[in-house]
Amino acid sequence: MKLVKKGPHAGDMSDPEFESMYSFGGQTGNDNLDSIIAADLLCDELGIDTMSAGVTIGFAMELYEKGILTPADTEGIELNFGNSEAIISLISQMSYREGLGAILADGVKVAAEKIGKGSEKYAMHIKGMELPGYDVRGAKEHGLGLATSYTGVITIVLMHSLKYYLDTESIRKAAVKSSVSVSGYKYRLTKIKELGYDLQSPQERFDLKLAIKIYEITVE
Numbered sequence: 535m536k537l538v539k540k541g542p543h544a545g546d547m548s549d550p551e552f553e554s555m556y557s558f559g560g561q562t563g564n565d566n567l568d569s570i571i572a573a574d575l576l577c578d579e580l581g582i583d584t585m586s587a588g589v590t591i592g593f594a595m596e597l598y599e600k601g602i603l604t605p606a607d608t609e610g611i612e613l614n615f616g617n618s619e620a621i622i623s624l625i626s627q628m629s630y631r632e633g634l635g636a637i638l639a640d641g642v643k644v645a646a647e648k649i650g651k652g653s654e655k656y657a658m659h660i661k662g663m664e665l666p667g668y669d670v671r672g673a674k675e676h677g678l679g680l681a682t683s684y685t686g687v688i689t690i691v692l693m694h695s696l697k698y699y700l701d702t703e704s705i706r707k708a709a710v711k712s713s714v715s716v717s718g719y720k721y722r723l724t725k726i727k728e729l730g731y732d733l734q735s736p737q738e739r740f741d742l743k744l745a746i747k748i749y750e751i752t753v754e
Contacts (some may be wrong), residue, residue: 619746
């Protein structure tokens, strides 16, 4: 765990995983580690996916610097790349669907459709889901999954989360293995259950383990 010891986010503690560092760091031009920890913690508390949130905020920052979004649209927030406090503000706005956050809350695809003005070409997504922090041309398993899954990036994230949970049968152990918070992992399991899977059923757990193994063999 990382603890912020001073500054506006003193006392905040979190352990940002790779995607959180990518989305709230490089994707938004932010080199303030304390604010990344704070953003990661806030997303956990509000139940927001860190990767989608950071990429969406980066999208808004690019639109702001291109002049597609103006200070009137942001209610005075300066959405320049590197503005760490703007990131924190937008996470809250997206969660409560307030201000610009009401437009950004459903991700870059839907936001671009609402904003228009050519913003679609800056909305980087796969089937409506924001891009991860790696080039899938060098990760063929992920590339195949993104190309064939019906929901894009999130399917891969959920599949790996499901695998770790089935292997350990412990949310805490699976969360540690995935380098995410326990609350974040519970959220992922909730999304898996919403797809219709009964993780309490021994037969269904066996079927899911078999399906994952077949998938792994197929993409090797």
